[in-house]
Amino acid sequence: MPRKKPGKPMRQQRSAVTAHARSRYKHSLRLRKSGKTEMQGKAKLGELEHRASEAGYLAAFRHAECSLSYEHLQSSYWEWFREALDTKLSWRSILSISMAYRHGYNMIAKQPMLGIPLPIRGTVTAVVSASNEEKTVAAVISELCRLPIREIIVILNGCKDSSFQSIERNERVTVISYPKRLGHDVSRGIGASLATGDVVLFTDGDIVLAAEDLVSFLLEIDKGTDVALNDISPYLPPFSKQDAVTRSKMFLNHMLGRPDLKANSLTAVPHAISRRAISVLGAQSFIVPPKAQALAIVQGLAIRAPQSVDVVRKNRIRSGNVGAGNEVAQLIIGDHIEALEAVMGLQGSRLKMTRLPRSELARRRNRR
Structure with missing residues (x-):
């Protein structure tokens, strides 16, 4: 008997198998x-x-x-x-x-070198902000000395312990001590104004980071980026469990047309900036990190987050940074409001959010 041709369903099935x-x-x-x-x-x-x-x-x-x-x-x-x-x-x-x-x-050196050589064309300054960090600040500086950093500026503010005495002096380290507590952000602004390097790296005296974890930030700025942020995204909880500070960071980046930055911000260390960023924004702007970041985006500076360094779990617990609505959280949220106000003054109250006429809104709603 002549063989029957497969029906349409069979042909479709064979075609699907072949395609698969x-x-x-x-x-x-x-x-x-x-x-x-x-x-x-x-x-x-x-x-x-x-x-x-x-x-x-x-x-x-x-x-x-x-x-x-x-x-x-x-x-x-x-x-x-x-x-x-x-x-x-x-x-x-x-x-x-x-x-x-x-x-x-x-293999030749009698005393092995612990420092890491890097192909950096420009000079590097590190700024360390510390307040009562006698147990960690010396180790922070020791790790920085393993990198080709020309000057290390340590800003001690409101220290009542032995932080000043714990720092070993050398030709690269400059210590500036303020009797009253200024806060990390003010210290970074002071450090930015004093820094002479082409690359300025910021870190804190309470978190000891290995030199290897800082390399990417130096290289990123040296190759032309203006602001290199720490990508803390992998260490954050899902959106439903995030706090107001994290959502404020995401909201600011989104409103300025940089949702790719997620919750990454100049409020988190380590981060680095270029000499160009200081010239364009002014050293004083870094006293309010979200404002400096917002202005950097508006000014078209190159901003990237090259690496993830876990500072979330390493962050030192203090009386002012725990609990819902704590003092530090309120300060950071206030800084983000100030940042939005600054850029709204430059770009208008709607920023990147284009206003649509009612007819267009209705048409889009009907499509759904």
Whole structure:
């Protein structure tokens, strides 16, 4: 008997099976290609790390008769990196290569270097704000000294403990002590006005962050970004459980056309800014961090959040920053209101929210 042609449902079913198989095949090809690309990327990075280790060894060997130092490690690394590598590498790749170079250098050095060399073209200033941090501020400065930072400005405000005495002095550290408590934000504004570096990194004296966690912020500003924020998004609860401070940060960024920044803000450390940002915004603006961020967005400055550093769980618990509607929360929310007022004065009360006529609103409602 002649074979019957399959009916329409059967043809559709076969077509669907064929389409599914074709889709699975293309997907497997993409996976193989991406896996191959990933392996090639790792192999390339491994090769660069090997070259860096050899270069570090040779740099130390040639300079062994002189005293090996972190300054020489940094200068020799930057010279080698500039001639041998592509500066468009990610910060993670650069950090891996830097560590490999230091490993090779330390094979010759009698006393191993703990500092991290980085390919930074400009100069760097770090600003540390502290109030009664005798247990941690010295460790904070010690980690900063592991980076190519030219000056470290420590602003002590209202300290009644031994914070001042706990700081070990060296040619890079400048300590400024105020008898009355100014608050972290005012301290950062003072630090920004005193800083001379092309890159200015901000951190607090109560949170000890490893030097490795600060690298991305320095590299981000050095390559042209104006404001590098800490991406705290992974450490925040779902929206339904977020507090008023977090929602204020998200609301401000959304209203200014930067929802991609989420709740990331200059209120959280670590963050870094460029010399251009200080020139455009003025050092005084950083006394109110949300206002400085809002004006930076309005002025078209480049703002990114290159890395996530967990400072949420490490934040020191104080009497003024716990509980709903606490003193610190009220201050930060007030700062966001001030930020909105400032940009509304420049862009109008609706900011990025375009007003639609009633006819258009009705038409959109009817579409639903």
